[in-house]
Amino acid sequence: VMKTETFDKIKRRMQLKVIEAQLRYMGKMSNEENDKTVDEMNANVTFRWFTAGHSTAAGHGNIFEQNSYVKLGEIAKVAFESVGIDFIAESRAMGGYSSGPEIALCMEAIFGRDIDAISWDYGMTDGRDPRNYWLWSSRAGLVPTMPIVFLNDNRRGEVNAEIQKMGMAAVHIQELDRLKKMFPNSDLTDNVDDLPPAVRWYICAGHAENDEPCNKYKWNTGECGADGKFQTSWHNGWKDHLFIGRVIGLFLVESLIEAVSDLAGNENAGSSPAPAVSIEYYNHLLSLETDDRKLFLDSTPSVVDQYQSLGGGIFHDFFRGDLYCHTALLPSTARFHGLTDGSAKKAVHHFGGYHTDFDTGVSSELLAVYTGLLLTYKQPDRRNCDVGKPREIDYKDWFSVQGTDEWVSTTFPNDAEINAYEWHENPERNGKVVLCTLVCDWGKCSSDYVFIEEINESDSPNLHIRINEQDVHNATKIDGFCYALSGKDGSQHFGPGIENSQGQYKIEFKVDKPNTK
Numbered sequence: 368v369m370k371t372e373t374f375d376k377i378k379r380r381m382q383l384k385v386i387e388a389q390l391r392y393m394g395k396m397s398n399e400e401n402d403k404t405v406d407e408m409n410a411n412v413t414f415r416w417f418t419a420g421h422s423t424a425a426g427h428g429n430i431f432e433q434n435s436y437v438k439l440g441e442i443a444k445v446a447f448e449s450v451g452i453d454f455i456a457e458s459r460a461m462g463g464y465s466s467g468p469e470i471a472l473c474m475e476a477i478f479g480r481d482i483d484a485i486s487w488d489y490g491m492t493d494g495r496d497p498r499n500y501w502l503w504s505s506r507a508g509l510v511p512t513m514p515i516v517f518l519n520d521n522r523r524g525e526v527n528a529e530i531q532k533m534g535m536a537a538v539h540i541q542e543l544d545r546l547k548k549m550f551p552n553s554d555l556t557d558n559v560d561d562l563p564p565a566v567r568w569y570i571c572a573g574h575a576e577n578d579e580p581c582n583k584y585k586w587n588t589g590e591c592g593a594d595g596k597f598q599t600s601w602h603n604g605w606k607d608h609l610f611i612g613r614v615i616g617l618f619l620v621e622s623l624i625e626a627v628s629d630l631a632g633n634e635n636a637g638s639s640p641a642p643a644v645s646i647e648y649y650n651h652l653l654s655l656e657t658d659d660r661k662l663f664l665d666s667t668p669s670v671v672d673q674y675q676s677l678g679g680g681i682f683h684d685f686f687r688g689d690l691y692c693h694t695a696l697l698p699s700t701a702r703f704h705g706l707t708d709g710s711a712k713k714a715v716h717h718f719g720g721y722h723t724d725f726d727t728g729v730s731s732e733l734l735a736v737y738t739g740l741l742l743t744y745k746q747p748d749r750r751n752c753d754v755g756k757p758r759e760i761d762y763k764d765w766f767s768v769q770g771t772d773e774w775v776s777t778t779f780p781n782d783a784e785i786n787a788y789e790w791h792e793n794p795e796r797n798g799k800v801v802l803c804t805l806v807c808d809w810g811k812c813s814s815d816y817v818f819i820e821e822i823n824e825s826d827s828p829n830l831h832i833r834i835n836e837q838d839v840h841n842a843t844k845i846d847g848f849c850y851a852l853s854g855k856d857g858s859q860h861f862g863p864g865i866e867n868s869q870g871q872y873k874i875e876f877k878v879d880k881p882n883t884k
Contacts, residue, residue, distance in 0.1 A: 370531055372531065372536075373515075373531055373536045373537060373538060374622070376515065376536035376659070377515055377536055377538075377622050377626075378622060378625060378626040378629065379626075379652050379655060379656070380414075380483055380515065380536075380656075381414070381622060381623050381626040381627075382626045382627075382629070382630055382642070382652060383649065383652050383653065383656075384412050384413075384414055384452050384483075385450050385451070385452065385623075385626065385627060385630065385644070386630070386644050386645070386648065386649045386652075387412050387649065388411075388412040388450060388451030388452050389450075389451060389644045390644065390645075390646065390649070391412065391451075392451060395646070396646065396649075411451075411452075411453045412451060412452050412453065413452065413453045413454075413455055413481075413483075414447055414452050414453070414454050414455070414483045414484075415455050415456075415457070415479075415481055415482055415483050415484075416436070416439065416440065416443075416454070416455070416456040416457070416483065416484045416485070416486075416619075417456075417457050417458075417459050417478045417479075417482055417484070417485045417486070417514075418434075418436040418456070418457070418458040418459060418460050418485075418486050418488070418720075419459055419460060419466065419470065419478070419485055419486060419487055419488065419489070419503075420460040420486065420487065420488030420489055420519070421460065421461070421462060421463065421464060421465075421488065421489055421491055421492045422460075422461075422462030422463065422597065422602060422761075423488065423491065423601065423602055423603055424436070424458070424460035424486070424488035424519075425458060425460035425461060425462055425759055425760075425761045426458070426460075426603075426608060426759065427462055427597035427602050427759055428586060428594055428597040428598040428599065428602040428603075428604070429586065429587075429588065429594075429602075429603075429604070429605050429608060429758075430588055430589075430591055430752065430756060430757075430758060431458075431719065431721060431756075431757045431758060431759055431760055432718070432719065432756065433587070433605045433608050433609070434458060434608055434612075434719060435603070435607075435608035435609070435610075435611035435612035435615075436456050436458055436460075436486070436612060436719065437456065437458070437612070437718065437719035438608060438609050438611075438612025438613060438616065439456055439611075439612040439613075439615050439616040439619075440454060440455070440456030440612075440616075440718075440719060441612075441616070442612070442613060442616035442617065442620065443456070443616045443619045443620055444456075446619075446620040446623055446624075447623060450623070450627060456719060456720075457698070457716075457719060457720035458698065458719055458720040458760065458761075459477050459478055459698050459699065459700075459720065460488065460761060461696060461697075461698075461761040461763070462759070462761055463492070463763070463806055463808060463809075464489075464492060464806060465489055465492040465493045465499055465847060466487060466489040466492075466493055466499045466500060466502075466503040467493075467498070467499030467500075467502040467503050467846065467847070468499070468502060468685070468801075468803075468845050468846050468847060468849045469803040469806075469847065469848065469849050470503065471499065471502040471503040471505075471506045472502075472506065472685065472690065472692060472801065472849075473692035473694050473696070473699075473701075474503075474506040474507060474509070474510060474692075475510060475692070475700075475788065476691075476692035476693070476694045476699055476700065476701040476706070477692075477694060477696065477698075477699040477700060477701070478510070478699075478700060479700035479704075480510055480511050480512070480787075480788075481511075481512055482507075482510050482512050482514040483512060483514055483515065484514055484515040484516075484517060484619075485507055485514045485515070485516060485517070486516075486517040486518075486519055486540075486615075487500065487503065487504070487516060487517065487518050487519060487520065488519040488520070489503075489520075490519070490520040490521070490522065491601065495522060497522070497523050497525070497526050498846075499846075500518075500523050500526050501526055501668050501669075501686075502685060502686065504516055504526065504530050504535070504537070505530075505668055505685075505686045505687070506686075507535075508530070508533070508534075508535050508663045509687070513534075513535065513656070513659065513660050513663065515535075515536040515537070515538065516530070516535060516536065516537045516538065517537075517538045517540055517615070518537060518538065518539045518540060519540045520539075520540075520541070521541050523539075524539050524541070527539050529668070529669060532666075533662060533663045533666040534658075534659035534660065534661075534662035534663040534666070535659070535663060540615070543610075543611065543614065546614065547570065547575055547610070548573070550566055550569055550570045551566070551570065552570050552571060552572065552573060553566075553567060553568045553569065553570060553571055553580075553581060554571040554572060554578075554579075554580065554581070565606050565609050565610070566606075567584070568580065568581045568583070568584035568606075569581065569606040569607075569610075575606070575607050575610075576603070576604045576606065576607055577600050584604075585598075585604035585605075585606075586598050586604055586605065587604075587605045588752070588758075590752065591752030591756070591758060592752070594758060597758075597759075629642050630642050630643065630644060630648075664687065667686075668686055681799070681851065681859070684797075684799060691779070691780040691784055691788060693707065693777075693779050693780065693781075693784065694707060695707065695728070695742055695743070695764040695765050695766050696762075696763065696764060697760065697761060697762040697764055698720050698722070698760050698761060701784075702714075702725055702726075702764075703716070703722045703725055704787065705725065705726070705783060706781075706783045706784050706787050707726070707742065708726040708742065708783075709781040709782065709783045709784075710726065710783065711783040711786065711787075712725070720760060721757060721760050722760075726742065727744060728741065728742030728743055728744050728764060729741050729742065729743055729744070729767075730743075730744060730745075730746045731743050731744065731745050731746070731767070732746055734767055734769060735769075735771075738769070738771075738772050738775070739772070739775050740766055740767070740768055740775045740776070740777050740876065741766065741767045741768075742764065742766060743764060743765050743766065743767040744762060744764045745762075745763075748762050748763075749762070763805060763806055763807075763808075765805045768876045768877070768878050769878060770817075770878045770879070770880050772877070772878065773877065774831075774833075774875050774876070774877045775875065775876055775877070776873055776874065776875040776876070777873075777874055778865075778871050778872070778873055778874075779871065779872050779874055780870075780871060781871075785869050785870075785871075795863055795870060796863055796864050796870035796872075797860055797863070798834070798835075798860050798861035798862045798863065798864065798872065799851070799859050799860060799861070800834060800851075800852045800859075800861060800872070800874070801845065801849055801850065801851050801852070802819050802832075802842070802849070802850055802852060803847075803848050803849040803850070804818045804819050804848045804849075804850075805848070806847075806848055817829045817830050817878050817880055818830075819842045819850045820842055820844065820850065822839060822840075822841070822842050823841055823842060827879070828879070829878065829879055829880040830876070830877070830878055830879070831876070831877040831878075831879065832852065832874070832875065832876055832877075833873075833874070833875040834852070834854075834861040834872055834873070834874050834875075835861055835862060835864070835865060835872055835873055836873075837854050837855075837861055837862075838854065838855060839852045839853070839854065840853065840854055840855045840857075841853045841857070
């Protein structure tokens, strides 16, 4: 479900890609003409899709390669390549996470700054409350490419209607269950073995995968074996993932066909400039994108109460502000591009967001032999059934400080992060800091964890934090597991950063509780 204006914007984005690819091929476009570096001009033109969501979107219970958005990429790739565009689909879905505030505020760190389309699939973790989607979509709109948003949820349509008025392109995916009714009921089919594998035992008693006997054929993990941890009733099986990926992929392919047809045909011959593979029409489309971005930046979301109560201009900072995020989460562009560890070394991308050859950090089982602020992972979570064939790629990695350490520190943002986000329009920081704790599975955290709110224990806090030599005295919960920090006077401002730095802050931590982290 979408407005005509949204479909026009989808076609417009695709036409920009097609024109750029064709003009480059013909040698009729230089880097000066489309404001790109020489290296960017030497790379292929891309259309980038990113998946955002919880464990269902991440494909839990299946092999990662069966994920619906991997399948989307497979079908779209061929069509886009035919017009000189590399279609790249990457998953950034993470089990157990809602869309805000952490994922939303870390939009660029997790998804990057080059996004053409991004899906939202957090219905189970966000529940009925639309406020996180407001924040998430607002942060998506601030990405330089202002991506097309695909809302995969039966609710929140009213938010989509609002953000479309603000200039964004937003698609509401809500007819998939109706489409499934087109498939035969396998339990009522005489010659079920004659059905194609993806249809056979897909629908039973009018429902996908979970009714008898379809549930016996829900998973196809082959040599990887059964997955007792994630093969549940609320996770999609491989047939459902294939169906979702094919439907959305075909929509993108049909949109591309119509976009190309408009460029090649005479349907809009009376318009000025007329659709054509030309610099003139390319610049015309870019001007329309610029107008939409200005409309968005000048707009104000209607849901504000969740953040205005924090005071200090937090609402503007969150919804329209310019910020950095230092994240340990996987999958994330910050980890894969060497921003988190400061190396600026890019990982190797295989398919669908699956990367190798990046800094994995320290196993939690080995923390005792290390000191400092440590990028940490839990070894049992890393479950590959074979080399190059992961069960999942999403992990709740975190930064550890141990009770045996003295003060440990980090400089934020680091140089790699500053260079990656050099396009930021406001280099002067106002020093507002938000910290988010580890999201434990089912809310069950280890007994040796110390959390941010323990800084509020005035007599003898278990956690101490300093920002540029200023003590943090309070952590105010925003939502979920994220907290806004404030100093002794209650101010959330910690200044413009270290003197003579590019808005950098020295953040120090000390845990005062033995045998904890």
